[in-house]
Amino acid sequence: MNVNDSEKMAGILISEGYKPADDENSADIVIVNTCSVREKAKEKLFSFLGKLNGIKEKRELKIIVTGCVSQLLKDKIRKRAPYVDIMLGTNSYFKIKDALKKTKFSDFQFYKNWIEIPFEPILRKNDFSAYVSIMEGCDSFCTYCVVPFSRGREKFRPSSSILKEIRFLEEQEFKEVQLLGQNVDSYRDPETGMDLASLLEKIAKSSSIQWIRFLTSHPAKFSIRIAEIMAKYPKILHSIHIPFQAGSNKILELMNRGYSIEKYLDLVNKIKEIVPDIALSTDVIVGFPGETDKDFQYTVDVLKEIEFENMFSFKYSPRPGTKAYLLEDNVPDEVKTERLIYIQNLQKEIQLKNNLKRVGKVMKVLTENINKKNPNETVGRIYTGRIVNVKGGKVGEFYDILIEEAGPHNLKGSIKED
Ligand code: SAH
Ligand code: SF4
Numbered sequence: 001m002n003v004n005d006s007e008k009m010a011g012i013l014i015s016e017g018y019k020p021a022d023d024e025n026s027a028d029i030v031i032v033n034t035c036s037v038r039e040k041a042k043e044k045l046f047s048f049l050g051k052l053n054g055i056k057e058k059r060e061l062k063i064i065v066t067g068c069v070s071q072l073l074k075d076k077i078r079k080r081a082p083y084v085d086i087m088l089g090t091n092s093y094f095k096i097k098d099a100l101k102k103t104k105f106s107d108f109q110f111y112k113n114w115i116e117i118p119f120e121p122i123l124r125k126n127d128f129s130a131y132v133s134i135m136e137g138c139d140s141f142c143t144y145c146v147v148p149f150s151r152g153r154e155k156f157r158p159s160s161s162i163l164k165e166i167r168f169l170e171e172q173e174f175k176e177v178q179l180l181g182q183n184v185d186s187y188r189d190p191e192t193g194m195d196l197a198s199l200l201e202k203i204a205k206s207s208s209i210q211w212i213r214f215l216t217s218h219p220a221k222f223s224i225r226i227a228e229i230m231a232k233y234p235k236i237l238h239s240i241h242i243p244f245q246a247g248s249n250k251i252l253e254l255m256n257r258g259y260s261i262e263k264y265l266d267l268v269n270k271i272k273e274i275v276p277d278i279a280l281s282t283d284v285i286v287g288f289p290g291e292t293d294k295d296f297q298y299t300v301d302v303l304k305e306i307e308f309e310n311m312f313s314f315k316y317s318p319r320p321g322t323k324a325y326l327l328e329d330n331v332p333d334e335v336k337t338e339r340l341i342y343i344q345n346l347q348k349e350i351q352l353k354n355n356l357k358r359v360g361k362v363m364k365v366l367t368e369n370i371n372k373k374n375p376n377e378t379v380g381r382i383y384t385g386r387i388v389n390v391k392g393g394k395v396g397e398f399y400d401i402l403i404e405e406a407g408p409h410n411l412k413g414s415i416k417e418d
Contacts, residue, residue, distance in 0.1 A: 001151075002067055004131040004180055006033045009066070009096050011121035016097055020123075024052060029062040029100070033093075034069035036146055038317040045069050049081045056083055062100070066093050068150035071108055072321070090151045091115070091136075110152040114190065119165040126368065128175045128396035132165050133157065134199070135181035140218065142245075143256045143323035144288065144316060147182055154182075159189040159199055166207050175398065176211035176366060177203075183218040185226060197225035204233035210398070211366060211383070215241040219267060220258035227274040237383040238275050239309070242268075243283035247298030251288050256323070261302060268306060279384030281310035284343060287336030288316045289327035296339050303346055307354065309384045311347045315340055348408040355386070355406035362416050365401045367393050388413055 009031060010020065021027035030052055035041050045065070052063050064086040065077060071089035078084075086099045089108035094117045099105045114136070124130050137151045166177060179200075181187065187196040194202070196214070203212055217226075217240055230236045246252055249260050259267075271278055284299060303311065315336040318329045365388050367380035378393040380401075387410040393399055405412035 001133070001136070001180060001182070002033055002035050003125075004133055005067065005090075005093050006031075007123050007125065007131070008117060009033070009093050010123035012094065012097050012117070013100075014123055015121040024055065028060065029064065031064040031066060031096070034065060034067035036068035036072055036150055036319075038314065039319070040317070042069055042073065046080060049077075049084065053081070053083050062086070064088070064096075064099070066090075066096070068146065071150050072146060074106065074108060111155065112153070114155045114157045116157070116161055119168060126396060127172065129366070129368065130169050130174050130177050131180050132162060132169070132177050133180045134162055134184060134196075134214075135187050138182040139186075140183065140220075140258065141256060141323075143254065143327075144285065144319065146319045146322060149321055151182065154186060156188055156190050158191045159194050159202065160191065162199065163202065163206070166203055166209060170208050174209060175396070176213065177209050179212070179214040181216070183216065183221055184214045185217045185221040185223065195223065195225075197223055197229045200226065200236050201229045201233065204229070204236055210235055212236045213239060217242040218258075219244060219264050222267060224267075224270055224274070227271045227278075230278075231275050238277050239279045239281070239384050240271065241281045241283075241310075243312075244302060245283060245285050246288060246291070246295070247300070247302040248291070248295035251291055251295050254290060254324070254327070255285075255288060261298065265302070265305070279309035279386075280306060281385070282306075282308050282312070284311060284313045285316050286313065286339040286343065287331035287333075289324060289330055291316075291331055300343065300346065303343060303350070307350045308347070309354065309386065310351070311343070313340055313343055313347075352406070352408040355408065355411055358382075358403045358411060359406050360403065362400050362402050363388070363411075363413075365390060365399050365413075367395050367397050367399065369395060382411070386411060390415065 024030050034045050055061050063084050065084050066088040068090055070087045074087055087106040091111050092107040092109055095107055135156045137154045138148045139154045141148050185196050212235055219242055230238055244264050247261050318325050363382045365380040365382055367378040369379045371377035371379050371389055378390045378395055380388050380390055382388060388401055389412045390401055391414040393415055400416045401413040402416045403411050403413040
């Protein structure tokens with residue numbers, strides 16, 4: 001979401017005649033777009049701001065902070081970094097153009113409804129794969145999470161404007177779109193009431209975009225119709241990011257996740273029945289307050305049972321303003337680290353096993369970059385998001401790749417000649 005917001009701000013500025021700089025040392029304006037899901041981001045921000053202030057003491061420099069940390073910690077930033085010129089919150093990044101005309105400016109307004117900004121100028125990371133935001137914010141209030149506070153309540157984008165953006169991307173010959181939102185599966189078209197399953201079907205039917213992805217899905221909101229639509233339209237990639245966070249029902253309840261682990265496993269089994277080659281990925285938090293060894297073992301059991309394609313794992317980080325912040329953060333940091341390393345090693349083994357099964361198979365790959373370590377190779381992804389190093393090839397193309405080698409994090413292969 002943050003990357004996409006940055007692309008939107010960059011697009012607005014470029015259409016106003018601003019030019020991108022290589023880095024902060026050569027820039028006249030620096031915009032720091034921030035995330036605050038975990039504590040670390042805040043400290044990183046202040047150390048970067050200190051560096052920018054060092055530059056500002058020697059020459060003219062406009063410093064702007066946007067995003068979640070700006071939204072949540074405006075007073076702290078004002079106090080610790082009074083040299084910051086402009087601050088914008090998560091709902092007001094699109095005001096960047098007017099903000100830049102002022103010497104000091106801040107705006108943290110929340111909006112109840114979707115604010116449509118022109119999509120044509122968005123500065124995309126490349127010309128073949130694009131993010132398309134379909135909703136923002138969250139109403140779920142998981143007890144550990146700041147997102148409902150930093151991004152505000154759920155706001156859904158009208159499907160008519162989503163489809164218009166996709167049509168525009170199609171005309172530009174984009175090959176892949178990624179529908180974005182905090183919980184995309186709670187999507188409801190504010191105009192027609194259409195849900196995510198119907199939106200996906202509409203896009204799959206009406207557009208020539210070849211790969212359609214969506215993330216993130218919330219297990220309590222996921223309708224099995226989404227899986228049925230995925231099975232019907234292969235261009236909706238068989239990949240779902242659907243975090244379970246913890247395997248213990250006691251912890252899930254303390255987290256206010258809105259499902260039991262049995263319900264989660266049942267949902268996953270149903271999805272697998274409908275879409276047998278589904279690649280599931282998850283987020284996991286270890287060391288939530290009150291998490292015992294036994295609770296943690298339940299998380300391990302789920303990881304072993306489902307064998308996720310990918311896992312993003314985090315140590316619980318107490319966030320001021322959330323409900324869990326009031327609970328004692330009573331799992332020692334060493335134990336959190338131990339648990340994190342344990343599941344990361346386990347996941348590595350699972351990924352290696354899964355990836356080895358792909359050796360000898362031919363898989364469709366969309367190449368994204370030249371390999372920085374080897375200019376004779378391109379780097380792309382299969383439908384699951386798994387990285388593939390390809391011998392030769394051009395960037396931004398689909399290839400049928402014969403998989404020749406596998407590691408836990410990536411595959412290697414060569415272009416299959418017809
Ligand atoms: N809406 C998505 C997740 C968005 S936040 C969902 O509910 O699945 C991305 C991930 O950051 C979460 O899935 C969670 O694993 C992690 N996260 C959020 N708050 C956290 C915290 N306080 N400490 C550690 N990890 C956190
Ligand atoms: Fe945060 Fe929960 Fe909302 Fe995800 S569903 S963004 S974890 S509050």
